[in-house]
Amino acid sequence: MAGTEEAPWLHQHLAAGEELEPILATFPDDAPLRSAVARCRGLRLLRQEPWECLASFICSSTKQIVQIRQIVALLSERWGHSVAAPPEAVVNRAFPTAATLVSAGEGALRDCKLGFRAPYVLDAARRVVEGRLDLEALAHRDTPAAREALMEIHGVGRKIADCVLLFAYGRQDAFPIDVWVRRALSQLYFPRARRVSAAQLESFSESYFGPYSGYAQQYLFHYIRLEAGR
DNA sequence: CTCCAGGTTATAC
DNA sequence: GTATAACATGGA
Numbered sequence: 334m335a336g337t338e339e340a341p342w343l344h345q346h347l348a349a350g351e352e353l354e355p356i357l358a359t360f361p362d363d364a365p366l367r368s369a370v371a372r373c374r375g376l377r378l379l380r381q382e383p384w385e386c387l388a389s390f391i392c393s394s395t396k397q398i399v400q401i402r403q404i405v406a407l408l409s410e411r412w413g414h415s416v417a418a419p420p421e422a423v424v425n426r427a428f429p430t431a432a433t434l435v436s437a438g439e440g441a442l443r444d445c446k447l448g449f450r451a452p453y454v455l456d457a458a459r460r461v462v463e464g465r466l467d468l469e470a471l472a473h474r475d476t477p478a479a480r481e482a483l484m485e486i487h488g489v490g491r492k493i494a495d496c497v498l499l500f501a502y503g504r505q506d507a508f509p510i511d512v513w514v515r516r517a518l519s520q521l522y523f524p525r526a527r528r529v530s531a532a533q534l535e536s537f538s539e540s541y542f543g544p545y546s547g548y549a550q551q552y553l554f555h556y557i558r559l560e561a562g563r
Numbered sequence: 564c565t566c567c568a569g570g571t572t573a574t575a576c
Numbered sequence: 577g578t579a580t581a582a583c584a585t586g587g588a
Contacts, residue, residue, distance in 0.1 A: 394570035400586070401569075448584030453571085490571050511569040530578075554569080 356548040365521035366549060369556035376551055379500050383468040384461060385428040386501035387483070390493045391453050400446075407445040412437055431461035453488025460486060476504045491535075505547035508538040514550055517557035 360366050381389075388408075393401045406424050412433045413426030434442065435458045442451035460466035466486070471479040476498060483494040491510075498507035510518070515534060522537065523529045542549040 390569080393568095395568050395583085396570095396585080397568045397587070443584085446585060449571095449582085450584080488571060492570060496569075509569075512567095513569065532577080558569095 356545050356552070359545050360549075366552060369552040372559055373552050373555045376555060378503065378505075378547065378551060380503055381501045382428070383471070383497065383501040384431055387457060387468070387486075387489075387493075387497050388428070388431075388434070388454055390496045390500075391457055391486075391488050392447060392450055393496075394450060394488070394493070404446055408434070408442075411441075411445065431458040434458040435462050450488065453486070456487040457489070472502055476506050479504070480507070499547045499550070506544045508535075508542065508546035508550050510534055510538070510550075511554075513554050513557050513561075517553040520557070521553070 357367065357370055389401065389405050392404045396404070405428065409424050409426045409428050412429035413424075416425060416427045418425040429437075434454060439451050439455050442454055447454060457466070461468060466482065471482060474482070479502065480491075480494045480498060483489050483497055484491065493509075495507040495509035498504040499509060508514075510531065515529075515531075518534050518537065519526065519529050522541075538546050538550075
């Protein structure tokens with residue numbers, strides 16, 4: 334997850350995070366983007382631990398953000414090892430390792446409200462444990478190759494792969510398109526179109542935002558959610 | 564009760 | 577290539 338918001342323990346990540354505002358200089362004439370940046374001051378990209386990031390986003394499909402947090406908290410409370418945390422922290426356990434989740438089994442994962450995502454998380458965990466997926470090695474591969482490797486996991490498509498690339502590996506050329514970003518792109522860049530296909534949005538983001546697409550995605554995501562909240 | 568949620572997959576034109 | 581249903585679960 335990335336954001337400007339709430340959890341106190343995020344502050345260290347935010348403080349250490351990269352300034353995203355160079356995007357302003359890259360797109361000086363993009364009114365929608367400038368507006369999004371203006372309303373989302375202080376936004377930073379997180380750099381999450383890859384396994385936690387991957388598993389969390391596999392849990393995210395067709396779930397509300399509040400529910401994703403709940404699932405991650407449940408998994409951590411049940412199987413995560415205890416870690417030092419400030420007293421106000423909601424959870425004081427780390428996210429469980431892949432090996433732990435493999436031994437927990439599918440039924441136990443379903444008990445944590447994963448539903449049909451349980452076998453997906455299990456497939457990812459098995460690949461990591463068995464060495465068929467080397468998360469550390471992904472850091473040394475280019476973005477398309479790393480994306481392809483992630484998408485071999487059952488339950489990981491383009492969107493989740495791009496989330497991991499962006500939030501765990503810092504690949505700023507990754508551009509996860511979820512329902513919110515689809516909404517933002519359609520509204521801001523294709524206002525006349527009745528319907529814009531996924532392939533169309535994908536090729537637009539690549540050619541238009543290029544190497545900064547990850548920055549842009551974060552601003553557009555938070556911007557459109559702020560809009561929706563009013 | 565119906566609709567939808569930081570999607571992906573299998574199946575069918 | 578594009579469209580649609582199914583997949584668990586719970587909040588709005």
